[in-house]
Amino acid sequence: MTPAQLRRAREALNHFAVETPSWGFADTGTRFGKFFQPAAAIDLGDKLADAGHVHALTGCCPTVAVHVRWDFKPGEDPKAVARLARKHGVKIGAINPNLFQDQCYKWGSFGNHDAAIRAHALQHCVDSIAIGKAVGSEYLSLWFADGTNYPGQDSIRARKHHFEEALRACHRKLGPKQTMLVEYKPFEPAFYATDIADWGMALLLAKKAGPRAKVLVDTGHHYSAQNIEQIVAWLLDEDMLGGFHFNDRRYADDDLTLGSIDPYQVFRIFHEIHFFAADRGRRPKIAYMIDQCHNEKPKIEATIQTVVMAQELYAKAALVDHDALRRAQARNNVVAAELILKHAFFTEVTPALAAWRKSNQLPADPIAEHRRSGYARAAAADRNRRRRELGLVSDGSFA
Ligand code: AFD
Numbered sequence: 001m002t003p004a005q006l007r008r009a010r011e012a013l014n015h016f017a018v019e020t021p022s023w024g025f026a027d028t029g030t031r032f033g034k035f036f037q038p039a040a041a042i043d044l045g046d047k048l049a050d051a052g053h054v055h056a057l058t059g060c061c062p063t064v065a066v067h068v069r070w071d072f073k074p075g076e077d078p079k080a081v082a083r084l085a086r087k088h089g090v091k092i093g094a095i096n097p098n099l100f101q102d103q104c105y106k107w108g109s110f111g112n113h114d115a116a117i118r119a120h121a122l123q124h125c126v127d128s129i130a131i132g133k134a135v136g137s138e139y140l141s142l143w144f145a146d147g148t149n150y151p152g153q154d155s156i157r158a159r160k161h162h163f164e165e166a167l168r169a170c171h172r173k174l175g176p177k178q179t180m181l182v183e184y185k186p187f188e189p190a191f192y193a194t195d196i197a198d199w200g201m202a203l204l205l206a207k208k209a210g211p212r213a214k215v216l217v218d219t220g221h222h223y224s225a226q227n228i229e230q231i232v233a234w235l236l237d238e239d240m241l242g243g244f245h246f247n248d249r250r251y252a253d254d255d256l257t258l259g260s261i262d263p264y265q266v267f268r269i270f271h272e273i274h275f276f277a278a279d280r281g282r283r284p285k286i287a288y289m290i291d292q293c294h295n296e297k298p299k300i301e302a303t304i305q306t307v308v309m310a311q312e313l314y315a316k317a318a319l320v321d322h323d324a325l326r327r328a329q330a331r332n333n334v335v336a337a338e339l340i341l342k343h344a345f346f347t348e349v350t351p352a353l354a355a356w357r358k359s360n361q362l363p364a365d366p367i368a369e370h371r372r373s374g375y376a377r378a379a380a381a382d383r384n385r386r387r388r389e390l391g392l393v394s395d396g397s398f399a
């Protein structure tokens with residue numbers, strides 16, 4: 001790295017933060033089974049402690065996304081949760097309503113043709129907005145499992161109208177400092193027509209909902225042939241890119257560790273963001289969030305791994321020489337333009353990460369430090385004890 005590159009990479013790292021998901025620290029599974037991890041979080045207190053530990057090691061995860069139904073007990077005081085988060089050195093980030101697990105949502109939530117169920121779903125969003133206001137959260141993050149499984153099952157257009165109306169009603173309840181993120185996903189659990197299946201639908205619905213609604217891009221929610229950075233560039237240019245859910249995919253919404261399959265794609269996404277900022281002279285406000293929950297990898301290690309990968313790729317993308325790129329593009333010098341990106345992508349940014357960590361009094365190797373700290377071992381012992389006291393799963397296989 002040249003001294004100028006070192007400066008650019010460190011400057012990028014100074015303003016890069018990525019939100020961890022509360023659900024990433026707890027046991028979840030697939031439809032084929034759940035494999036319990038002794039150190040997995042039992043309750044929100046554990047999740048916030050784990051998130052605080054990750055932030056203390058990485059220095060760039062000051063906020064934690066929460067899932068209302070999984071994290072807040074009925075009647076729980078959101079301000080007490082905000083205090084608990086602060087005790088662990090983090091803040092509550094995006095609020096995720098749960099619009100897919102109540103039995104009443106079998107035929108959809110906002111897309112349901114039963115107005116009473118749409119009203120129930122809207123009320124949950126209003127309650128979630130109130131939690132957001134109480135904890136000082138900026139984002140209401142909406143993902144819907146809604147859709148149909150068979151041709152003819154329901155009216156695609158009627159469901160679109162239900163969503164337009166419900167999202168507009170939801171938007172009206174937002175506080176002045178809150179933004180509503182509309183997430184899209186091509187399929188799963190709906191396998192014929194998901195109601196918000198692609199970025200175009202999310203964009204249209206967000207625009208119709210109101211001025212504080214934007215699109216959430218989950219990197220796993222695309223077909224393998226899709227050019228995600230092109231979608232990102234369009235949304236940026238429309239000032240409609242609200243944020244990301246980061247994960248990697250090989251086949252579908254696999255929720256793999258970011259960059260584990262295609263790091264160059266993540267680099268190209270970050271390049272579009274840096275290039276936009278350079279062209280506009282301002283950095284766009286984007287909520288960078290992780291959306292993963294690992295069955296095989298130890299949860300805290302997997303989270304640190306994704307965070308470190310995101311930092312590395314964001315720093316690499318900051319090294320693209322935009323002036324040289326614009327000149328090459330103007331001359332249709334294809335090879336030169338491509339090589340400008342490739343040179344940045346293949347530049348080793350470890351020195352910048354090491355210098356940034358040192359100047360922020362952070363461990364040189366966050367995963368090694370996590371392992372050295374014995375945090376997971378202590379958490380496993382404590383949580384196993386509590387599981388036994390609570391009569392939770394205790395198949396004896398826990399270490
Ligand atoms: C699932 C969905 C979607 C959503 C997340 C959290 O596919 O990505 O954002 O759960 O609710 O991964």
Ligand code: MN
Nearest residue numbers: 183218245291
């Ligand atoms: Mn997601």
Ligand code: MN
Nearest residue numbers: 218220253291
């Ligand atoms: Mn997903």
